[in-house]
Amino acid sequence: MNHPHPPFGAKRPFPDALLTELQSLLGERVSTKDAVREHHGRDESPFDPMLPDAVAFAHSTDEVAQIVKLCGKYNVPIIPYGAGSSLEGHLLAVVGGLSLDLSEMNQVVSINAEDLTATVQPGLSRKALNEALRDTGLFFPIDPGADASIGGMCATRASGTNAVRYGTMRENVLALTVVLADGRVIKTGTRARKSSAGYDLTRVFVGSEGTLGIITEATVRLYPQPEAVSAAICAFPSMGDAVNCVIQTIQLGVPIARVEFVDALAVRAINRHSKLTLPETPTLFFEFHGSENGVAEQAETVQSLAADNGGHNFEWATRTEDRNRMWSARHSAYFAMLQLKPGCRAVTTDVCVPISRLAECVAETEADLQASSLPCPIVGHVGDGNFHVAILIDPDKPAEIEEAERINQRIVERAIRMDGTCTGEHGIGLHKMTFLVTEHGEDAIDVMRSIKAALDPHNLFNPGKIFDMRAAS
Amino acid sequence: MNHPHPPFGAKRPFPDALLTELQSLLGERVSTKDAVREHHGRDESPFDPMLPDAVAFAHSTDEVAQIVKLCGKYNVPIIPYGAGSSLEGHLLAVVGGLSLDLSEMNQVVSINAEDLTATVQPGLSRKALNEALRDTGLFFPIDPGADASIGGMCATRASGTNAVRYGTMRENVLALTVVLADGRVIKTGTRARKSSAGYDLTRVFVGSEGTLGIITEATVRLYPQPEAVSAAICAFPSMGDAVNCVIQTIQLGVPIARVEFVDALAVRAINRHSKLTLPETPTLFFEFHGSENGVAEQAETVQSLAADNGGHNFEWATRTEDRNRMWSARHSAYFAMLQLKPGCRAVTTDVCVPISRLAECVAETEADLQASSLPCPIVGHVGDGNFHVAILIDPDKPAEIEEAERINQRIVERAIRMDGTCTGEHGIGLHKMTFLVTEHGEDAIDVMRSIKAALDPHNLFNPGKIFDMRAAS
Missing domain, CATH: 3.30.70.2740 (Alpha-Beta Plaits)
Known part of the structure; x- marks a missing residue:
């Protein structure tokens, strides 16, 4: 049974001549094997796979530019592919085309510890970046559940558990290198922390879900590892009590680093999956970053707010290994829940x-x-x-x-x-296209369409996602 | 003597029929008086005034939409006008047209204290917003030197002394109401703190310097007033020592709220203008926000870093009136320097x-x-x-x-x-157009041009600013 999806146009042809040209450019790094196409035609969304006609593995910005020019010449769509962890159908080849796998472009280009910036290739995963930063005293805070690629995280404007303190990809990307639809390559910014130099091209591409250009390099912000970290788990009588505790925390200006809600059923899933014995009731996971005194002070304030809201079983994880086990359990919640x-x-x-x-x-x-x-x-x-x-x-x-x-x-x-959004961090993909219209209204979608048409006039990049171009006015 | 500026096209005609239609819409709120046009044809840039043909004072989004439609009908440019504090020639009517004064749209639409957001009209000034917030325990941190309008601050992606801690307009605008070139009205976002719902239209307009649409409402982020604040002034033997102190502060992750450098000559100007007696040597102004203990801890760390870098005469301003005098002196530095x-x-x-x-x-x-x-x-x-x-x-x-x-x-x-930018917070306007090309490259400017052409095909909005459309490819 196919999961229902929005309508999209007819499959676009993939000429043999394009395959020949790609092979002469990339050799073995272009594939039409079923197994490879199947791997690239699916993601973590509920949709059935839709396979690309071929998969290419790029190794440089220059190669990406050449691939884009070739696909442009034959009017064949390109779907950029990072870690395959999309939840919204972003990677599905709805009208066929080439899956452009960037996972082998996974190098750290430079780390500028003094400036708190790193420049990386798009296929590098968030965990691999933090591994590379281990000896610098710095870290990259954005942490979606999956070990997503930095390029994919730019494309979906991802966030995760640290966003309440450190922001999302919106706030943490300084500059991108992007291959445009005609194969030209631009840099959208510099390493300066702020800039008023013209339109914010960086944020035009952050969140564009592969539909406006191919990101081949990203400069991101880093943060000093806090001097002290402590974490805690607290059980609440109800979800409402837990949420009220969080609202009061934010309003007091407590610079909490993480605060995660898990309902009773999700706690049960986590307990089973991660062999824990948490009380199966609405629960908050907290983390505090700062100086030794600062963390103690934050923790005290929040523990008191939790008590005011009926919180109990306040359990501290001060040792690194306890904290890691706790957050690893939280990060594996998605897979734990699937096992229910x-x-x-x-x-x-x-x-x-x-x-x-x-x-x-x-x-x-x-x-x-x-x-x-x-x-x-x-x-x-x-x-x-x-x-x-x-x-x-x-x-x-x-x-x-x-x-x-x-x-x-x-x-x-x-x-x-309630003046909120249909997606906080996963993106629109195929799954929320109708909701995007409800949220923004047709006129705002028209503005998005006109930007798409201006930057990608032949609809080469990830067609059929975010909004329907065929309705363009 | 005219300050040299980039070339721009011929003056566009302003038909009498448009004036008649504007008068029938706005009555007395449209003016062609010399004094009014002169006031609106200048700013704080070094350029000589260039007067608009007329000035209109709008009172609502609906009126702005009607004005835009009328100007579109007669192909007459529109230059949005807030507080007139641009430093880069943004407000100059380089090819004539209508100055659209939004200063009378200066209401606070709503304050949502629980959510730390406020929605305001574009003519409200930053100080007036903070005045309106006085009893809420919240504040809006972005503080360019002038008492700029929130709309103008959106348009130039402004920041100020608090950006090191609280970010710039890039990070602090959640949603905008914008009148498009065809008179349609869109909302670019919601009041949710984060979103991955389609292209980041908010940041397409933030920093667009009035060239893509007219901002008629903005929802901005607010922050809890810190429990404790302390400020200090410290003199250094050289600018290099002062800067090294700042680098070390940032790298240690000290969440400093403000750190401002003033050189010896600027100190002299400030002393004269604000009747102070600071040592006339390179100086840092610091401010710390947090809990009582947190502020004390930050201050101690920074004072010790300052001493390591030769800082002396560390002088505290803990009382509110002393701090206000200190920051008022810093904020008036621009006018103090002019008096040199x-x-x-x-x-x-x-x-x-x-x-x-x-x-x-x-x-x-x-x-x-x-x-x-x-x-x-x-x-x-x-x-x-x-x-x-x-x-x-x-x-x-x-x-x-x-x-x-x-x-x-x-x-x-x-x-x-040095991988920096020609403008951190003032914008491009007329003055930095050639530098924008040096910084971004022609291909990136072409992307900006294509966005401009897509959103404002007849170049109605603030023509001649940021980049030269006539070079469009």
Whole structure:
């Protein structure tokens, strides 16, 4: 059964002559093997795979530029591919074309410790970057659940558990090298921390989901590793109590580094997957960064706010290995939740609302979920007002798919009604195209379409994603 | 003597019929009086005034949309006008047209204290916003020298002394209401703290200098007023010592709120203007925000770093009135510097470099300035790597103008060579158009041009600024 998706145009032809030219450029690094195409025609979304006609593995900006020129010559779409961890169908070759795999462009180009910047190739993963930074006393904070590529994280404007303190990819990319649709290469910025020099091209490409250009290098901001870190887990009587604790924390200006909500069902999944014994009740995971005294002070304030809101079982993880186990459990929540229902796929919601509406939004959502027969654990980056419901479906059961999409739609429409967004960090891809229109309105989408048409007039880059070009005015 | 500027096209006609239609829409709120046009045809840049044909005072988004449609009908340019504090010629009517004064759209639309957001009209000034926030325990941190309008600050991607801690307008605008060139009105975002919903339209307009649309509402981020604040002034033997102190502060991760550099000549100007008696030597102004203990700890760390770098006369301003006097002196530095040379105008540089290059960049710049006969005080937001040289010229002396532009060019080219930018916070306007090309390259400017052409095909909005459309490929 195909998961329902928006309509897209007919498959575009992939001429043999293009394959020949790509082979003469890349040799063995272009493939039409089924296994390779299958690997590149899927992601972590609920959609069935849609395979590209071929896969190319690029090794340099110059190669990417040549590949783009060749695909342009034959009017063949290009879908940039990083780690394959998209949740929204970004990587699916909806009208065929070339999957451009950038995972072998995974070098650290430079680390400028004095300036707190690193320049990296797009295929480098976030964990590999932090590995490379280990001896510098610095770290890169953006941490989506998966070990995503930096290029993919730029493309989806990703964030994760540290965003409440350190921001998202929106705030943490200083400059990009981008291959344009005609094969020209631009740099969108410098290593200066701020700039008013013309249009913000960096942020035109951050979040463009591969539809405007191919990112071949990124300069990102780094942060000094905090002198002291402490983390804690606290159980709450209800989700509302947990959320109120977070709102009060933010409003007091406590510079909390991480604050993650996990509902009772998600705690159960995490306990099973990571062999923990947390109380299976609404829970917050906290982390504090700062000086020894600063961390102690933050922790004391938050522990007192937690107590005011009925928090109990406040459990500290001060040793590095305890903290790592705790956050590794949180980061594996997605895969842990999938194991609640063997053979399932997840329809993952990603709404983000103003924090004043968060308790209400989650409470109404919980009522929806209780009325459903599907297991629907909730995790959330509550400091940002962002939470995920993993609606676990049997992809072979149309009724379950339909129910999941119905729940998803209610959650998204509720969030938009509360002046929030349909996606805090996963992007639109194929899955939220209709919601994007609800959120922004047709006129704003028209502006996006006109930018797309200006930068990629032949719709070469990742066609069929974010919005429907065919409706262009 | 006209200050030299880039070439622009012929004046565009302003038909009487348009004036009649504007009058029937706005009544007395459209003016062609010389005094009003003169007020709106100038700014704080070194350029001579260039007057608009008429000035309209809008009171609502709907009125702006109607004005835009009327101007579109007659192909007459529109230059949005806020507080008139541009330093780069943004407001000059280089090919004539209508100055659209938004200063009477100066209401706070809503303050959402729980969410730390405010939605305001574009003519509201930053000080007026903070006045409106006084009883909420919150504040809006972005503080350019002038009491600029929020709309103008969006348009130039402004920042100021707090950017090292709180970011710039790039990071602090959540959503805009924008009137497009065809009169349609869009909202670019929601009040959610983060979003991956399609292209980042908010940041397409932030920094677009009035060339892509008219901003009629902005939702900005607010911050809790810190529990404790302390400030200090410290004198250093040399600029290099002061800058090294700042680099070490940033690298240690001290969350310093403000750190401002003022050179000996600028201190002299400030002393005279604000009746202070600071030692006339390179000086840093510091401010620390946090809890009582946190502020004490930060201050202790920085005081010790300052001592390591030869800092002396460390003078604390802990009382609110002392701090206000200190920062008011710093904020009036621009006008204080102008008084160093009666009747002068300032050519103000605005480069921003990676902080590792800052000491070198300022030292080489100082050598340039010592070789000049012009008074050139320096102030800088050194935590960001951004500094300003105010080159004080007699606008009637061509040789001084020429020398100022020669110094400016050397400073900008040096900054770009050091992987920095020609403008950290003032924007491009008319004054840095050639430098924008040096910094970004023609191909990146072409991308900006194609975005401009897509959003404003008839070049209605602030024509002749940022880049030359006539060179469009």
